[in-house]
Amino acid sequence: MESYCTKRSEEPMTIPDSKRQRTSSYSSNEEMAASDVDMAEVDDSKCEDLEKGIIGALNSPKNIKELEEKKILVIGAGGLGCEILKNLALTGFKQLHVIDMDTIDLSNLNRQFLFRQKDIGKSKANVAASFVMSRVPGVDVVPYFGKIQDKDEEYYKQFDIIICGLDSVEARRWINAKLIEMFDPEDQSTWKVLVDGGTEGFKGQARVIIPTMSSCYECSLELFNKPTTFPICTIANTPRLPEHCIEWASVLEWPRVWGDKKYDTDNPEDINWMYQQAAGRAQKFNITGVTYSLTQGVVKNIIPAIASTNAVIAASCCNEAYKLATFIAPYLNNYMMYTGNSGIYTYTFELEKKPACPVCGSESSTVELDPNMTVSELIEWLAEKPDAQLKRPSLRTATTSIYMQAPKVLEEATRPNLTKIISELVQEGEFITVTDAALPVSLQLCIKWKA
Numbered sequence: 001m002e003s004y005c006t007k008r009s010e011e012p013m014t015i016p017d018s019k020r021q022r023t024s025s026y027s028s029n030e031e032m033a034a035s036d037v038d039m040a041e042v043d044d045s046k047c048e049d050l051e052k053g054i055i056g057a058l059n060s061p062k063n064i065k066e067l068e069e070k071k072i073l074v075i076g077a078g079g080l081g082c083e084i085l086k087n088l089a090l091t092g093f094k095q096l097h098v099i100d101m102d103t104i105d106l107s108n109l110n111r112q113f114l115f116r117q118k119d120i121g122k123s124k125a126n127v128a129a130s131f132v133m134s135r136v137p138g139v140d141v142v143p144y145f146g147k148i149q150d151k152d153e154e155y156y157k158q159f160d161i162i163i164c165g166l167d168s169v170e171a172r173r174w175i176n177a178k179l180i181e182m183f184d185p186e187d188q189s190t191w192k193v194l195v196d197g198g199t200e201g202f203k204g205q206a207r208v209i210i211p212t213m214s215s216c217y218e219c220s221l222e223l224f225n226k227p228t229t230f231p232i233c234t235i236a237n238t239p240r241l242p243e244h245c246i247e248w249a250s251v252l253e254w255p256r257v258w259g260d261k262k263y264d265t266d267n268p269e270d271i272n273w274m275y276q277q278a279a280g281r282a283q284k285f286n287i288t289g290v291t292y293s294l295t296q297g298v299v300k301n302i303i304p305a306i307a308s309t310n311a312v313i314a315a316s317c318c319n320e321a322y323k324l325a326t327f328i329a330p331y332l333n334n335y336m337m338y339t340g341n342s343g344i345y346t347y348t349f350e351l352e353k354k355p356a357c358p359v360c361g362s363e364s365s366t367v368e369l370d371p372n373m374t375v376s377e378l379i380e381w382l383a384e385k386p387d388a389q390l391k392r393p394s395l396r397t398a399t400t401s402i403y404m405q406a407p408k409v410l411e412e413a414t415r416p417n418l419t420k421i422i423s424e425l426v427q428e429g430e431f432i433t434v435t436d437a438a439l440p441v442s443l444q445l446c447i448k449w450k451a
């Protein structure tokens with residue numbers, strides 16, 4: 001809240017003029033347009049209000065009314081979601097909705113403070129909603145126990161601001177694309193701001209996505225979700241870290257010993273087997289630090305959740321929601337990173353729109369492919385390509401279905417194409433449309449052959 005009265009300071013919120021986006025088309029409402037300009041440019045009366053003190057401005061009947069009238073959707077009622085719901089309710093928002101498809105687990109209770117032991121097994125959304133309503137009189141929280149994909153445009157249209165506290169990239173991609181697809185420039189009511197928070201151990205980020213105006217989640221997909229992977233040759237030949245030994249046990253030893261049998265990351269016997277193998281290998285290479293819980297962490301790809309990181313990021317998201325709802329101060333433009341794992345550091349910068357973004361861009365993207373690659377190699381490439389990350393893509397051109405994941409009949413009919421080389425099916429300059437059932441995104445790839 002400090003930034004309300006630090007007009008001339010060099011807080012991270014202050015963005016160099018050269019980086020500011022024009023916001024004149026933000027809305028016809030003058031107050032909205034003022035929200036992203038330097039505080040010095042805001043009309044004087046508002047500035048005076050702010051300088052008189054935060055309390056006066058926060059308690060103004062206008063702001064209180066804004067909070068009461070704005071309808072906010074919180075996606076996710078986990079570590080971030082609990083914090084976000086609590087903050088919004090205590091800030092004075094009255095109309096909250098929350099979606100979460102998960103149920104409460106014992107391991108959530110150390111940080112998801114809206115839940116108690118007796119709630120284990122129940123819906124996070126339902127329990128969180130009742131808890132907040134019982135503690136904060138006058139606030140209405142409507143829960144939905146299910147997936148965001150169950151809801152349609154009509155549902156999302158009712159909200160003013162949507163805040164995500166999710167741990168899933170897929171869900172973020174889905175809601176981002178949905179809100180941008182919904183936006184109709186002729187109809188202001190379709191214009192929804194997305195505030196997205198994310199944490200990973202001691203690190204976190206908060207961002208504001210204004211449909212079609214600012215960079216969207218998909219524009220910068222390659223920046224995120226880089227899973228920690230180790231080169232297979234290191235794992236196989238020159239391990240140096242306990243993680244290398246665990247990866248060796250799960251990636252190489254497991255299939256060698258158990259063949260096609262998949263391990264179950266929730267089965268303690270399977271984890272224990274891998275732990276024993278990894279410990280043996282670590283001993284051979286004089287590596288220390290292989291433990292059962294590290295094995296579990298590496299195999300399940302778990303990064304410990306830290307309650308205070310959630311609190312920092314949720315606070316930032318809720319401050320943005322507050323500013324976006326009341327236009328009392330400039331909102332985040334458009335990305336704030338918080339790093340607590342080596343000292344403490346925050347930085348704010350503007351992620352740029354990508355002209356060839358499959359969701360908000362208008363240009364198609366040209367890709368250079370090896371004309372001799374097979375269709376199945378192209379599919380693998382799309383899964384690994386940092387700005388695509390499509391796990392089950394279907395591919396077609398204007399005239400041909402190259403490979404379709406569904407329906408079954410089409411999958412069977414196109415399956416023989418998997419082993420064909422791509423240049424047999426597509427010509428240079430042609431477009432391949434790539435879709436993935438899990439995401440409302442389609443990529444248009446203009447094909448160019450590598451020389």
Ligand SMILES: [Zn+2]
Binds near residue numbers: 216219354359
């Ligand atoms: Zn985009």
